[in-house]
Amino acid sequence: MRDALVAAAFRLFLERGYEQTTVDDIVALAGVGRRSFFRYFPSKEDVVFPDHERCLADMTAYLAASDDAHEPVRRVCDAARLVLRMYAENPSFSVQRYRLTKKVPGLRAYELSVVWRYERALAEYLRARFAGRADGNLRADVIASAVVAAHNNALRSWLRSDGQGDASATVDHALGYVQSAFAAAPAAAAARESAVGAEGPGSPEDVVVVVARRGAPLWRVVQEIETALARD
């Protein structure tokens, strides 16, 4: 019945416009009562984004199932991919909704509040992982926000292409940029420490030398540093 309500709602939104469609119109087309609608959806906005609550719950559970072995920036990137997967499950529905949301200010506001909740879920996880470190909360907030921005940049470019092309590859590329910008020094340090093994952790005087082409973009230089540190 939930799916039937979503289908009826979208048929009407596309035919008449979102503002011109009432909940009564939707339940009449779906052949159910008003109470059934509100059992599934608190408001008309919610029928436009029927899967975000489930996706937010999945993301929270995914992050809660992390352990200290997960590199935190990579982990939030993987968590963000859950959102992409939800959109990619049903490309034509996602593209329709994207077009609708662009036209209706109320839906854009709703979407901003959903995006904010995803971002907070990622930030809370990172805050816990960075707890006790200098600028832990600041880093957590900035990285969560950068991950969401990269994910949404890629998601929107896929939606604008009418859901053609490889959404996963686009998102992977975008998230790769964020991962290189916030390359995880602590994780690299941990990798180093396990690499030196019985010799004990390196002294602060130890050096890493990175040689890079002068024309290389900085993010690539950072990536090389990470690789060097991990190999060290």
Next chain:
Amino acid sequence: MRDALVAAAFRLFLERGYEQTTVDDIVALAGVGRRSFFRYFPSKEDVVFPDHERCLADMTAYLAASDDAHEPVRRVCDAARLVLRMYAENPSFSVQRYRLTKKVPGLRAYELSVVWRYERALAEYLRARFAGRADGNLRADVIASAVVAAHNNALRSWLRSDGQGDASATVDHALGYVQSAFAAAPAAAAARESAVGAEGPGSPEDVVVVVARRGAPLWRVVQEIETALARD
């Protein structure tokens, strides 16, 4: 009259609560008519954030007055400081509003939409600066979002401290983190090219060697790379 309306509105919001206060209550206390209210404020939400439109206009003008000599990431950080300045101009009002906004979901939604507009202003500037470069739009969106997140992290910590302490120093520190994460390779390259002068730009085979303490955090390594490139 505008200031009188804001003062009357906040007095009532604090006494009765935001939801319990009507525009009629506000104009009655301020001793003006309803039309005067709506001449200044499109809605009740707008009286809570009376200075954002001016600040957005200032930010847009500030960014429009940039030239190519401005390092783009630094420039958007400086643009974000305009928002801080607006809050810091009137600490007690800003703290009152922060407490009010936390309690009223409608105001939080409004605030999200304002934050989104600041973020888009920064992103549009960066998109233009990065135009034609690989991943220009992606980088622009991610950096704009990171700048806003850092600014807001610092702003909120200042507001939570009841507007005590040095707001500028807190925001400078937060924005410094973003600047180091997104150290601007293209600007550094431009600096290099002007430094080599008559010898022409460096060939792609030229190398930069970075030597860093192994225990140094990655952002500090990046900062050193930037300095090295600028000095080169």
